[in-house]
Amino acid sequence: MNRQNEFPNVHNSECETYLANPDVLSAYIDKELPTWKRHLIGWHLKRCGTCAHHLQRLQHTDNFLRGAGDVEVSDGFLDGVMARVSEAAQHQRQQGSFGSRIHGLIKVSIGWMPSLTTLAGKLRYNIRTRSPVYISILTFAVFTMVGVTLYQPSGDKFGAELRELDNEKLISFEVIQHEPPKRLLTTYLQGK
Amino acid sequence: MFVSDEDLMMKCRKGDTGAFELLVRRHQNPLINYIHRFINDYHRAEDLSQETFLRVFKSAGRYKPTASFKSWLYTIATNLCRNEVRNRSRRNTCFFEDLVEEGEDVYHTEIMRDTRYLPDVLLEKKEQRQMIRKALAQLPENQRVALTLVTYQDLRYEEVAEILGCSVGAVKALIHRARQKMKKLLIKAGIGVEKIDE
Numbered sequence A: 001m002n003r004q005n006e007f008p009n010v011h012n013s014e015c016e017t018y019l020a021n022p023d024v025l026s027a028y029i030d031k032e033l034p035t036w037k038r039h040l041i042g043w044h045l046k047r048c049g050t051c052a053h054h055l056q057r058l059q060h061t062d063n064f065l066r067g068a069g070d071v072e073v074s075d076g077f078l079d080g081v082m083a084r085v086s087e088a089a090q091h092q093r094q095q096g097s098f099g100s101r102i103h104g105l106i107k108v109s110i111g112w113m114p115s116l117t118t119l120a121g122k123l124r125y126n127i128r129t130r131s132p133v134y135i136s137i138l139t140f141a142v143f144t145m146v147g148v149t150l151y152q153p154s155g156d157k158f159g160a161e162l163r164e165l166d167n168e169k170l171i172s173f174e175v176i177q178h179e180p181p182k183r184l185l186t187t188y189l190q191g192k
Numbered sequence B: 001m002f003v004s005d006e007d008l009m010m011k012c013r014k015g016d017t018g019a020f021e022l023l024v025r026r027h028q029n030p031l032i033n034y035i036h037r038f039i040n041d042y043h044r045a046e047d048l049s050q051e052t053f054l055r056v057f058k059s060a061g062r063y064k065p066t067a068s069f070k071s072w073l074y075t076i077a078t079n080l081c082r083n084e085v086r087n088r089s090r091r092n093t094c095f096f097e098d099l100v101e102e103g104e105d106v107y108h109t110e111i112m113r114d115t116r117y118l119p120d121v122l123l124e125k126k127e128q129r130q131m132i133r134k135a136l137a138q139l140p141e142n143q144r145v146a147l148t149l150v151t152y153q154d155l156r157y158e159e160v161a162e163i164l165g166c167s168v169g170a171v172k173a174l175i176h177r178a179r180q181k182m183k184k185l186l187i188k189a190g191i192g193v194e195k196i197d198e
């Protein structure tokens, strides 16, 4: 049976105006359209067999789906959930007490922050007010360091002796004197 | 006096397990049915429902009353279901769609009753339910989720959009496509136009 015959069929440009997107009909079924649009579409549906038929089939599909029965929750379900929830709540409480201890520690450490800030502030003030003194001390220190670095004691004499030593052998030997008994250490240089 | 889900949830934030029990009582049936429709395994549906409630309780501290409780609940449930389906397909064990294609009874895990003495009406209801489940199983996941949430969970498009992380317009399109496909599938399954039109 053609359901379209039951409706006055004026399928025309109105369909495109109101039902440009076919999903509008689904939204109409689900009451997801603003009132003004709902009224307009309702008015069109009264006059358009094609759209009304289309809507009816969608509506029947929806009704059929809703007609399906549900499964039942087993008897122990709620108890099972609540047992696990109580366990979780207890765990959270324990964690809460541990957390509060950590929180306390953080609070104590944060308690030091104001004194640190005061110290930094004082230091900043000192630097600002006594900068000439600090600058002169710093300049003196820099000059001393530069001076020490640049001053090298002349090593020429020393170097000459060392160079001579390179060409000679340093010989050391012990001499044992019997009368009076004495141990003597003799060192001399021997040319190579 | 009726206390809203959102108010109960605010009490849960303060550790009120009594308020939470009331929430579980209110939502246990729809939730288990939603999960059952999603994963098609009754016992796993109970496990995942329990897990969902537990996660809701644990995350109560992060709950803001601006979001509806139902969106919160079904977001958690949907994520768990998606993971379950993904894990099953990874393990290659009885994947949802496979069962349907093989034409097996996908409701074997449901609590089975002796149907010999059941009145015809109940038998018909059972058949109807099986047919619907098989048809639903053939929808793409997002279409199935959107249609299930609107049809059985009575969620608004806006809430579904929140759960799926898409726009309201996208939900509207998903619902319409799902309904169109369901209509065709049901006709194909023998519930012809005439029967639907009755």
Ligand SMILES: [Zn+2]
Pocket (backbone or CB within 6 Å): A010, A011, A012, A014, A015, A044, A048, A049, A050, A051, A052
């Ligand atoms: Zn029309």
